[in-house]
Amino acid sequence: MSRRGPKHFAKLAFALADDEEPTDADVTGFHERILAAAPGDDLLALWRRKLTAWDFEQSPAWSATAARTPERRAEVYGKLALDEDLRKAFDTAVPVHTEPGPVTISREFQPWYTREHAANRSFYWASYERLLRSKGWPDAAVSGLDEAAHAVVERLADPTSDTPYGARGLVVGYVQSGKTANFTGVTAKAIDAGYRLVIVLGGTLNLLRGQTQRRLDMELIGQENILGAADPSDPDALVGIDYQDDEDWPAKFVSFGARPSDLGAFDIERLTSRDRDYMSLERGISALEFEKPDRTRPLHDPANLHAARARIMVVKKNKSVLEKLVKDLKKIGPILGEIPALIIDDESDQASVNTTDPKKWEDGKVTRTAINGQISALLKLLPRAQYVGYTATPFANVFIDPGDEEDLFPRDFLISLPRPTDYMGVQDFHDLDTVDDGEGEAERKHVRGIYDYTGDPLMEAESTGDRLQEAMDAFVLTGALKLYREDHGVPSGPFRHHTMLVHESVRMAEHAALAQRIRTLWENSAHTGPEGHARLADLFGKDFHTYADGSLPTPATYEDLRRYVFEARRRINRGGSPVIVVNGESERDYAQPDLDFDRTPNVWKILVGGTKLSRGFTVEGLTITYYRRTTQQADTLMQMGRWFGFRPGYRDLVRLYIGREEQLGKGRNAKTVDLYEAFEAICRDEELFRTELARYAPLVDGRPQVTPAQIPPLVAQHLPWVKPSARNKMFNAELVEVRSPGKPIEPAAYPQDAVLTSRNTERWESVLAALSGTSATCVLRPDETSPLPRSFQAATTVIPHAQLLSVLSSLEWEDGNVLAPHLTYLSQLDGRLAKVDDWLVIAPQRTLRNRIEATVLGQGPFSLFRRSRQSGKQSFGRISGLEHRLFAQQLIGLPDVASTGDAFPALGATRGVVLLYPVVEAAQDDEVKAVATTGTAATDRVIMAFTVIPPKAAIDTKKQLVRFRTKDSTRPDAVIVNAD
Structure with a gap:
């Protein structure tokens, strides 16, 4: 069943049992055991594991249904031949996990790594899977990792193939979302399958490289491979062996019970260690010489491959280190062409990408940056090497020149990992569907500004001072809350470290000054005195108590928390200072015990730094972030999001203090940006x-x-x-x-040029005339977003398809026609691709409290909507309101016989929906004031923004x-x- 999918359970069970034939008591006993099983029952846990694995499996040979669907589960039940009572019991105990899995964009490939293949050789993967379960990973998380890792390995080349091929791929995760777990799983499956040389490029600092090395040693390589032939009971034999000073050794390091080679598997030899990066091989090239039982056959022949040890090294992206590795490999000679190798590039958009200017290349020869050149040299030396990059910011990798065969463009596959369960990410700090002025729920809970204000919150000049003291108070307060929760039954593991990050600049001199300011504020904070307790009590009452997670223990009053404040402050001040400065020109500057979250039992500190804290480095226990650094690079800005990640037991305590009005650039080119x-x-x-x-x-x-x-x-x-x-x-x-059948088409970028804006507005005149004077009540049906019906007012009309197409085709754009690929589609809805007769146009009205009305081209009046352009761009964040989109989507989704009342009969298969918004830029307050006074909107200041939703049936049979x-x-085949 594990290898070939679900089978008739009763027949298989009795075939494997000692009884000669099944009895009614056997069947009844199994039913009763499952139906009466408690949540922790071992048998139920086994079934939960198998059902989840079958639910998640992508395109298995035994099924034609989609993964993670009720249809897949029903098929599984059918193949198992379970009765209705058992099906209901399993549905209750093991609900179908319907959240999306990884998204794969791939070239066609030759299947070789089947589920049966994976099951036949799974020593290291099975060990890693057991470890994850022992750490409390739920079945869905383990199956999701299995699915994603399998998707990567099956797109690598078959390591036993006679023809060498080096696949190139990219895995896109989220910032601090567990990408290391994925590439650990990929490595486990790959070496099980036959890859025998694994090179992990683990960041640009020893600090980052060491983190990755330890993680692989602990979760994959294991005790027996680390010890080698050393006797673990002999202290003299352990001298010089890694992790003897690590508090997690050996208890938390995976153990196989014996050397893998003694268990019928193969050993792993480490060519790097926790504290030592790759060095010129002390034992010469023999360390990279692979044993071959049959010397008449190449290493990649199964007769040799599966008996050979695997070599793993974790190296940092450093020119001299990579040069040593390339130099050693060159000494090995022809056997390099026989070695199935895997190169994992963590943070692959950093240092790895060739950023030289092609205009400066001489004689057409590619000039490479140092790291890119060394990685390219590695790939040339190892024709069977597979390259897999990992990043949360993929655009630099996606835009690599795919015509450069020696570069790292992910020509074979790109896999986008799903957002993990319990991950704090974008949606927890930004209300992406909120378009009206004011804070959304996520912002209210977790985001705070940098400044206190006396007037307009947009005016920094009126600020009465920054809120660094408040942020420090929040750090002490959340430390006390963690201690309180630990005393009231919350597991203390996540509270081992408690940190605050202050990131204002990349300049080291400014870090020193900022650290000194923090020390001065700390010394004068008087947290355990009357004044300090008063500040903390006020902050607790207006913030942390208000937004506390009701499922976690939180004191009713500050007085219940007071006694924990002293211990929190003591821990933070341990060593005489609450601050660690994280910067420097050399590796020695980062060799601080309090930066080693693995070896140091409790790091409770405020970290001040710049670039080194904004990429790859995991700040454990991060709870309070005070962030003001600006940048013009999108990927750099995203990587600075150290506040993203997993916060078990304290996600409600996380706060982001972020600059709302910060200066970007200097002199004439300076501008003020809202960093949030x-x-x-x-x-x-x-x-x-x-x-x-x-x-x-x-x-x-x-x-x-x-x-x-x-x-x-x-x-x-x-x-x-x-x-x-x-x-x-x-x-x-x-x-x-x-x-886009049934999906919104919503351009985000509109012209800033007044002449273009005016001409575009004029092209909507016939539609505005049809809308003028109409009114309807749009009622949303209850759904998962709200259990109650909601409504809004709108002007409405119906226009022919040809009229809408004429308007959209006549619009002008500044940087190319952003609508062009969509217009190609819409133009074919005249019957060539599908038939759309007309469009329901809805121009929503704002609520009376927020409504500003004006005539446009003499038509109306219409509600004007204020929207802000994204920083430094032509595009707006979101045009359409969430309720308006939901209503339009509900109309599109109605069956032909349904109706929402006289105003909105069923659309049918040939009518689409258009949402139309007269938009005034939020920054144009003078225009808003003029409109409020005159009731007329100038055509060059009003942007007619729109969302078009075609009918679901507007697609051909190929879909x-x-x-x-x-x-x-x-x-045609050239990239x-x-x-x-």
């Missing part, structure tokens, strides 16, 4: 990118809709501010058509959602062509 809004903008872009990948991932007629080489046009279409790194070339794949063409028709 800028962060939200790039988060929206990242989420949109993931959404686009998910739309185009399903196969059509068994073939991919999109290949990795076609991803850059998708990104450029929706993220015009991201530029390809290869400036002298452009991608050959051009996006022609995007089909293909995207179409490309090659720019050079004589070279790129010269721009000229």
Whole structure:
């Protein structure tokens, strides 16, 4: 059942039992055991594990149903031949996990790594899986990791193949979301399958490399491989062996019970250790010489491969280190062509990408950056090497020149990992669906400004001072709350470390000054005196008590917390200072005990730093962040989000103090930006990118809709501010058509030029005339967003398809027609692709409290909507209101016979919906005031923004959602062509 899917359970059970034939008592006993099982029952746990695994399995040979669906579960029950009572019991105990899995964009590949293949050779994966379960990972999380890791390995080349091939792939996760767990799983499965040399590129600092080495040693390589032949009971034999001073050794390090080679598997030899990066091999090249039982056959032949030890090294992205590795490999000679190798590149968009300017290349020869050149050299030396990059910010990798065969473009696959359960990410700090002025729930709970204000909160000049003292008070207060919860039954593991991050600048001199300011504030805080207790009590009452998670123990009053404040302050001040400065020019500057979260029992500190804290480095126990650093690079800004991650037992205590009005640049080029809004903008872009990948991932007629080489046009279409790194070339794949049946088409970028804006507004005149004077009540049905019906007023009309297409086709855009691929689709809804007769146009009205009305082109009046453009861009964050979109989607989803009343009969299969918004930029307060006075909106100041939702039936039978063409028709298979 494990290898080939579910089978008739009763027949299989009795075939394996001692009884000669089943009895009614046997069947009844099994039923009663399952139906009466408590949540912790071992038998039920086993069934939960298997059912979840079958639910998650992607495209298994035994099933034609989609993973993670009720249909898949019903098929499993059918194959198991379970009766209705058992099905209901299992449905209650093991609900179907319907949340999305990983999204894969891939070239076609030759299947070799089947589930049966994986089950036949699974020594290290099975050990890793057991470890995860022992750490409390739920079945869904383990199965999800299994699924994602399997998706990577099956797209690598078969390590036993006679023909060498080096696959290139990219795995996209979320910032601090557990990417290391994924590549540990990939490594386990890959070495089980036959990969015998694994090189992990683990960051640019020893600090980061050491974190990765320890994680792999603890969870994959294990005690027996670390000890080698050393006797663990002989203290003299353990001298010089890693982790003897580590409090987690050996209890938390995986153990196999004996050397893997003694158990019929193979050993792993480490070529790096916790404290030692790759060095020129002390034992010469013999350390990389692979034993071959049959010397007449190559290493990759199964007769040799599965008996050979695996070699694993974790090296930092450092030119001299990688040069040593390349130099040693060159000494080995021809056998390099026989070694199945896997290169894992953590934070693959940092240092690995070639960023040299193609205009400066001489004689057309590619000039490479130092790290990129060494990685390319590794791949050339190892023709069987597979390269898999891991990052949370993929655009630099996606825009690598795919025509450079020696570079790292993910030509074979791109896998986007799902957001993990219990992960604190974008949605916890930004209300992405909130468009009206004011805070949303996420912002109210977790986000605080940097300044106290006496007047307009947008005016820094009126601030009475920053809130660094308040942030420090919050750090002490949350430390006390953690101690309180620990005393009241919450497991203390997540509270081992408690940290605050202060990130204002990349300049070391400013770090020193800031650290001194924090020390001075700390000395004068008087947290355990009357004044300090008064501040903390006030902060507790207005903030942390208000937003406490009701499922976690929280004191009713500050007095119940007071006694924990002293201990929290004592821990933070341990060593004489609450502050650690994290910066420096050399590795020695980072060799501080309090930065080693693995070896130091309790790190309760305020970390002050810059770049080194904004990429890769995990700040354990991070609860309070005080953040003011600005940057013009989207990926850099996203990587600064150290406040993202897992916060078990204290996610309600997490606070982000972030600059709302900060200066970017100097002199004439200086401008003021809202750092929180800028962060939200790039988060929206990242989420949109993931959404686009998910739309185009399903196969059509068994073939991919999109290949990795076609991803850059998708990104450029929706993220015009991201530029390809290869400036002298452009991608050959051009996006022609995007089909969106039942999905919103909502341009985000609108012209800033007043003349274009005025002309575009005038082109909507006939529609505005049809809307003028109408009114309807739009009622939303109760759904998961609200148990009660809601409503809003709107002007409405119905216009022919040809009229809408004429308006949309006539609109003008500043940086190319962002609507072009959608217009190609809409233009075919005249019967060529599908038939759409007309469109219901809805112009929502704001509530009376917030309503500003004006006539536009003499028509109306209409409600004006204030929207803000994203920082430094033409695009707005979100145009349509959440309730308006939900109502439109409900109309689109109604069956033909349904109705929402006289105003909104069933749309049918040939009517779509348009939401229309007269928008005034939020920054144009003078225009808003003028409108309020005159009741008339100038056409050059009003942007007619829109959302178009075609009917669900507006698609052809192939259901293909995207179409490309090659720019050079004589070279249809070329990924790129010269721009000229």
